[in-house]
Amino acid sequence: MITRTLLLQMAGSRQMEHFARHNRLATAMAQRFIAGETIEQVTEPVRQLNAKGFTVSLDFLGESVTSEQEIAGTVDTYLRLFQHIRTNELNANVSIKLTALGMDIGPEIASRNLQRLLKAAAPELFVRIDMESSAHTETTLQIFRDVFTAAVPLTNTGVVIQSYLRRSEADVEELIKLGARVRLCKGAYQEPGSVAFTTRAEVDASYVRLMRRLLESGVYPAIATHDKQMIDAALQFKQELQLAPDRFEFQMLYGVRRELQEQLVKEGNRMRIYTPFGDHWYPYTMRRLAEKPANLKLALTSMLRG
Numbered sequence: 659m660i661t662r663t664l665l666l667q668m669a670g671s672r673q674m675e676h677f678a679r680h681n682r683l684a685t686a687m688a689q690r691f692i693a694g695e696t697i698e699q700v701t702e703p704v705r706q707l708n709a710k711g712f713t714v715s716l717d718f719l720g721e722s723v724t725s726e727q728e729i730a731g732t733v734d735t736y737l738r739l740f741q742h743i744r745t746n747e748l749n750a751n752v753s754i755k756l757t758a759l760g761m762d763i764g765p766e767i768a769s770r771n772l773q774r775l776l777k778a779a780a781p782e783l784f785v786r787i788d789m790e791s792s793a794h795t796e797t798t799l800q801i802f803r804d805v806f807t808a809a810v811p812l813t814n815t816g817v818v819i820q821s822y823l824r825r826s827e828a829d830v831e832e833l834i835k836l837g838a839r840v841r842l843c844k845g846a847y848q849e850p851g852s853v854a855f856t857t858r859a860e861v862d863a864s865y866v867r868l869m870r871r872l873l874e875s876g877v878y879p880a881i882a883t884h885d886k887q888m889i890d891a892a893l894q895f896k897q898e899l900q901l902a903p904d905r906f907e908f909q910m911l912y913g914v915r916r917e918l919q920e921q922l923v924k925e926g927n928r929m930r931i932y933t934p935f936g937d938h939w940y941p942y943t944m945r946r947l948a949e950k951p952a953n954l955k956l957a958l959t960s961m962l963r964g
């Protein structure tokens with residue numbers, strides 16, 4: 659628990675990021691979770707995933723961006739990514755963080771950039787809006803609602819709900835009413851007890867409740883977890899509710915529990931692999947290490963052996 663808290667605090671440190679980006683060991687460690695640095699470099703990993711029966715969600719790494727130049731660069735990269743997915747006929751959609759589109763400068767900037775991307779992605783490319791820390795939840799959902807229900811709605815998008823947040827039950831009900839596509843995850847940030855459940859049992863119980871609501875009433879929910887207990891509960895609901903395999907998808911992260919990913923596909927389930935790329939890999943990698951601090955030891959040992 660202490661290690662998790664420490665790693666999550668380190669994830670937010672600009673100083674640590676500067677150090678890590680210039681450190682060979684840290685860069686090597688990140689490679690387990692990152693598919694490449696450029697759009698071109700991810701083509702082959704995505705092809706390999708597609709060949710194994712997985713779909714993909716590509717995430718250009720970046721968050722908490724406050725420089726207008728960097729925001730413009732992110733928008734441009736996503737526009738090129740859409741073209742690349744189409745030209746190479748990759749079976750992939752994209753994920754994006756609104757703080758990479760300028761939400762920390764102003765919600766209207768992120769909203770404008772999101773609308774531009776959704777129009778360029780439409781009609782066939784789906785854009786998932788990732789969920790960030792609880793300081794951003796309300797604004798993220800507001801921006802999503804605004805574009806999704808506008809006079810000329812942009813509907814090739816969906817959001818993420820985190821089961822550790824106390825507010826999520828109400829949010830899920832509202833999103834079901836809107837007919838929105840929801841990805842359900844446990845949540846990856848350091849949150850206070852005032853807004854989030856603090857024990858694993860509470861977070862898991864909330865996950866199961868929300869998953870059931872989404873599977874029985876939601877629109878093509880994404881069950882994003884590596885937790886075998888959550889996956890077994892989903893498979894049980896699938897059977898109880900007699901859901902066809904195309905009514906929902908599982909999602910897992912690139913490089914995490916690969917055998918389980920393959921097993922679920924072999925058993926006839928849909929599986930999408932969240933595949934990040936880019937050179938701003940530090941906060942993302944730190945959150946992955948915080949989820950399983952043993953990764954840190956494993957990575958260090960194998961690198962030292964190498």
Ligand SMILES: Cc1cc2nc3c(=O)[nH]c(=O)nc-3n(C[C@H](O)[C@H](O)[C@H](O)COP(=O)(O)OP(=O)(O)OC[C@H]3O[C@@H](n4cnc5c(N)ncnc54)[C@H](O)[C@@H]3O)c2cc1C
Pocket residue numbers: 787788789790818820843844845846847882883884885886909910911914915931932945946947949950953
């Ligand atoms: C597709 C996808 C998208 C996500 N999007 C978001 C998002 O938008 N916002 C957000 O806050 N969070 C997001 N997350 C992260 C999520 O909130 C959790 O932090 C993360 O998935 C770990 O929770 P878990 O459900 O896998 O269960 P846990 O209880 O954390 O893990 C269950 C088991 O899975 C294995 N495992 C889990 N993580 C790792 C890891 N990093 N390395 C190795 N083994 C691991 C371990 O064996 C562990 O015992 C996303 C996760 C996925 C899979």
